Amino acid sequence: MNVVFACLDADTLGGIQRVTHTLAQGLAGRGHDVRVIGLHRSAAPFRYVAEPRYRRHVVSRTRSGRPGRLARARADRRLARLLRDCAPGFAVLTSPSVVARVAPLLPDGLRSIGQYHGSYEHAGGCWHLGSIRRHYPGLDQAVFLSEDDAWRFSEGALLPNAWSLPNPLPGWPERVSTLEAPRVLGVGRLEGVKRFDRLITAFAASGAPPPWELHLVGDGAELDRLRAHAAREGVADRVVFRGRVPAERMPGEYLAASLVALTSEHEGLPLTLLEAAAHGVPAVAYDVSGGVRAAGPVLVPPGDTGGFALELGRLAGSPRERRRLGAAARARAEAFRPDRVLDAWETLFVHVRR
Template identity: 75%
Template sequence: MSVVFTCLDADTLGGVQHVTHTLAQGLAERGHEVHVIGLHRSPTPFRYVESPRYHRHVISRGRADGRLARGHADRRLRRLLESIEPGYAVMTTPSVVTRVSGLLPEAFRSIGQYHGSYDHARGCWHLASIRRHYPDLHQAVFLSEHDAWQFSEHALLPNAWTLPNPLASWPEHVSALDMPRVLGVGRLEGVKRFDRLISAFARSGAPRPWQLHLIGDGSERERLRAHAEREGVADRVVFRGPVPAARMSREYAHASVVGLTSEHEGLPVVLLEAGAHGVPSVAFDVSGGVRSTGPVLVPPGDVDAFAAELGRLVGSRAERVRLGAEARARAEAFRLDHVLDRWESMFAHIDR
């Protein structure tokens, strides 16, 4: 049977897309017929998999915002779905569930993912959408046991299931943790709050030659440069731009600490990847998914507390080694084969 993942935009640099392509490649390598559909084309496509073994489709060149454009796009999507062998239709966000679930051929098993936390959903329109659309799906999938329980209780979902994000690969070697480098990874957009990471680095007392390297790009880049200037660390914050996925292992190997200061997160792949490379992380405690990866936790938004923990790790290689070993042991559960086993178990559960 086929597995069809549908995203609003399947090729933008982002966590949902990263996870989707990792799962698609893994399931395809296990012999599944896998398709990844983007409802519209990304203006800046990012390649996650060098040699995909799955099928990729784009429905529209741009966002189908008008009624006429949406109708044409929906008909193209429906024809594509009808041409694919029936199987499991994985809709990656509430927006996709709202748009696509009514277009699925009857033979498909419908699966709705949510890549955020319950707390984030409760603070925006997501919770109302999940309450309205997810109970009618064959399965509603969340990133942590805690979030699945909360959605089950408070959104009255009878079909909640837990599947964590996977690691795309498992490194044989870990970081030596002796490079004077703190690493931040992600889109340079407001929700990621890299301004807080820059402030925490500035207040951490990290001595020269320690630097903060930011990997990623986005609309906040120049504002963040100005913020680093105001914080007095402009010459120690390095904006690296986007780095190809195939080269990220090298970046973790050259890092000694990873920082995550996002406003909200589901289960951030960056924390899993850091842990797999034996690199300890400091993160705001914003979700059950973040907690499941085992970083040093800091109350959400408390930049001074974040700076103190960052300074503690910068000042002690022994502590970095201890926490890095714990993070790698915890990351073992997120290895791709383990997560794919759980996806196939869910497929079997749906079919029973």
């Protein structure tokens, strides 16, 4: 069948994009005709799949922002022509802004599926919830990351069409971490919402002695501020900023870690937690969404840096507890194996066609 994924920007380093390319490659590998459409070009393209089995399109060569009215109209005409050229099937619209823009342009043969990659908590704190209330009820299906979020959106946004589908792992590792290396791993953009400053503070207060280190994988505007923060906390020599790591090298990062930590202000279903679990690495995370809870980390109340520090210190000092939690995390991660999530997407397609 024909499947079209539409993103605001399909090639920037980010969770929505990574999930989109993973699903596109997986469905294409099952024989479906798949396209990934970016409404705008990326300022810093990131290659997620070395040899894509799907087609990729960029509608506008301008970066995402607020284009002029004429430029937007021209881009929408190009997008409408591209969609009309697609065979009947499914259009997966990956965010509220994409739903609002693309859904009115869909031809009759494309069934609409609107995703939301955030949590109900996050949507309620910004414009997303209002947009979901306005635009998602008219879709053929609205898809959320956990059963908890699907239920809350069906109640809070009055959605008659809510469904839950988790993010897929990019693959299933055969090897797991030995959990012996004295390393805590944090993964994500070095931006304010990820609150790596809280993670650095918690690591400093955890009591984990040298040679324990905190390794941060990712780049972003907060790099200099976070370096200065690590110096103020007295751990500048034990916080290692790794920069951007290619996707194919990330398994090695998890294998070299004994703990993963997530201190974001909000998350949907973070791939970092799923990949850590698949590699048998226990995680500590703020309890900010149903998706985070579904991934099974050790949960700490949001913003509780002291509690986070206690859990990091406890696990750093107990190899036995790390092994126990790591084995439980890997067992839980079985539900997010690529084939299982792709099966669930194909089940959704059958449901929508009825």
